Amino acid sequence: MLCQRCHKQxxxxxxxxxxxxxxxxxxxxxxxxxEEGVAIKAQINLQDILSGMLEAHESTGRDASxxxxxxxxxxxxxRSQGRLGCPHDYEVFAEPLQEVLEKVHGATEHVGKLxxxxxxxxxxxxxxxxxxxxxxxxxxxxxYEEAARIRDLxxxxxxxxxxx
Amino acid sequence: xxxxKIITSPSPWLEPGGPHDDIVLSTRVRLARNVAGRxxxxxxxxxxxxxxxxxxxxxxxxxxxxxxxxxxxxEDMPQVDRQCLVERHLISHExxxxxxxxxxxxxxxxxxxxxxNEEDHLRLQxxxxxxxxxxxxxxxxxxxxxxxxxxxxxxxxxxxxxxACPTNVGTGLRASVMLHLPALVLTRQIExxxxxxxxLRLAVRGLYGEGTQATGDVYQISNQASLGHxxxxxxxxxxxxxxxxxxxxxEARDALAAESPTALDDRLLRSWAILTHARVISSxxxxxxxxxxxxxxxxxxxxxVDIGTIxxxxxxxxxxxxxxxxxxxxxxxxxxxxxxxxxxxxxxTN
Numbered sequence: 227m228l229c230q231r232c233h234k235q236x237x238x239x240x241x242x243x244x245x246x247x248x249x250x251x252x253x254x255x256x257x258x259x260x261e262e263g264v265a266i267k268a269q270i271n272l273q274d275i276l277s278g279m280l281e282a283h284e285s286t287g288r289d290a291s292x293x294x295x296x297x298x299x300x301x302x303x304x305r306s307q308g309r310l311g312c313p314h315d316y317e318v319f320a321e322p323l324q325e326v327l328e329k330v331h332g333a334t335e336h337v338g339k340l341x342x343x344x345x346x347x348x349x350x351x352x353x354x355x356x357x358x359x360x361x362x363x364x365x366x367x368x369x370y371e372e373a374a375r376i377r378d379l380x381x382x383x384x385x386x387x388x389x390x
Numbered sequence: 391x392x393x394x395k396i397i398t399s400p401s402p403w404l405e406p407g408g409p410h411d412d413i414v415l416s417t418r419v420r421l422a423r424n425v426a427g428r429x430x431x432x433x434x435x436x437x438x439x440x441x442x443x444x445x446x447x448x449x450x451x452x453x454x455x456x457x458x459x460x461x462x463x464x465e466d467m468p469q470v471d472r473q474c475l476v477e478r479h480l481i482s483h484e485x486x487x488x489x490x491x492x493x494x495x496x497x498x499x500x501x502x503x504x505x506x507n508e509e510d511h512l513r514l515q516x517x518x519x520x521x522x523x524x525x526x527x528x529x530x531x532x533x534x535x536x537x538x539x540x541x542x543x544x545x546x547x548x549x550x551x552x553x554a555c556p557t558n559v560g561t562g563l564r565a566s567v568m569l570h571l572p573a574l575v576l577t578r579q580i581e582x583x584x585x586x587x588x589x590l591r592l593a594v595r596g597l598y599g600e601g602t603q604a605t606g607d608v609y610q611i612s613n614q615a616s617l618g619h620x621x622x623x624x625x626x627x628x629x630x631x632x633x634x635x636x637x638x639x640x641e642a643r644d645a646l647a648a649e650s651p652t653a654l655d656d657r658l659l660r661s662w663a664i665l666t667h668a669r670v671i672s673s674x675x676x677x678x679x680x681x682x683x684x685x686x687x688x689x690x691x692x693x694x695v696d697i698g699t700i701x702x703x704x705x706x707x708x709x710x711x712x713x714x715x716x717x718x719x720x721x722x723x724x725x726x727x728x729x730x731x732x733x734x735x736x737x738x739t740n
Contacts, residue, residue: 316546336546
């Protein structure tokens, strides 16, 4: 839609005015809106942008029902909350997230700082998460010997880390 | 250091003396990090969250000098204390309002804060007064290295540091600069700045209040993209834009003084008169008047007023601080009276 004032630029500001009980809709471009003294909301909230983006992202039913086997979050849940459940989600939702990353960052690959040692081995990290769940189970069902064994294993894996 | 002492001492990030301190209040560099092998916060069971907080507290204090850092637990902290920490930018709204075990390590001079169990497992932030992007980054980078000696971060070679929200993934870096832009607001040029800035993947928000004219004319500009650029590139883009905005604000200030000196003086002196004599004053009005007085001092049109006191009042007149200093919970109208009293006391017109 073109701006109703200058008839040149795209109208991006849509106003509904009520004057003497009469409703009037106006569609203006940013420049004309400013000239008419319409304040444009300048508060930019990243979370809003992301939610808006996720809403706008035409996710197919297939994407929405994607579910992480580790933390149990679905893509639909992520879309409504704007937060992921665990690091593995970046792999499970890799395809639909690609577009989100592209829009937010204009890029999809990291080129910055590298950690000295990091849990970049995603299999190892998933294993740790599973071990923690097993530990919780063991404690809840009062299998303390097994719990101690799992705890030591977690400790070993956690302190060993991975050296780059 | 005790919380009461932190809350009643001047906040270093508002101290004048940093580069471009007539326009830039402070610089902040924040890094988001998560511990490998654990779910993010929103999928972390309560007992694991508790365990993680204890683990992070130990790791953070081991990484830093424990005698210089104080750990505060948020879960049982009174609401007014949490509010004060938010007002001091030592913790985020999210950490203040969060659930379960979570904490913050506050470093020397309140310039460094390391939050545990915020949106990400670790959020580390460094403040510098004035425009000091490189200095703040180098310090944050060094702290990050020290933390990493204690904690293994979750990291993907392709996506970098993995974060709970994909808006922070990659470097996990958010650099922000807090600017006082009264002349760009008065001359109605602030919108232009915002439009230019948002095209560069930078985000703008008012520090206080909402909407176009941020109360107190204090704006925060930060990088939006954290992935696909090196830390240095991110800082450089932000730094270049900030330098440009500083130049625009300076021009606008000079233009105001040259073109309408009487109207300008009238505004500055009226603001000063109200601040020094009001008996009841809201937080919004205070910020607007402080903004004008701050401008007047930097234009050398208001003499004999200490800039440090004015900067400090931006913080000490906030809702939480007013109540903390009174040592009581106050309703809005009581706060407005207490605030006016406090301002007159600080400005010597009691």
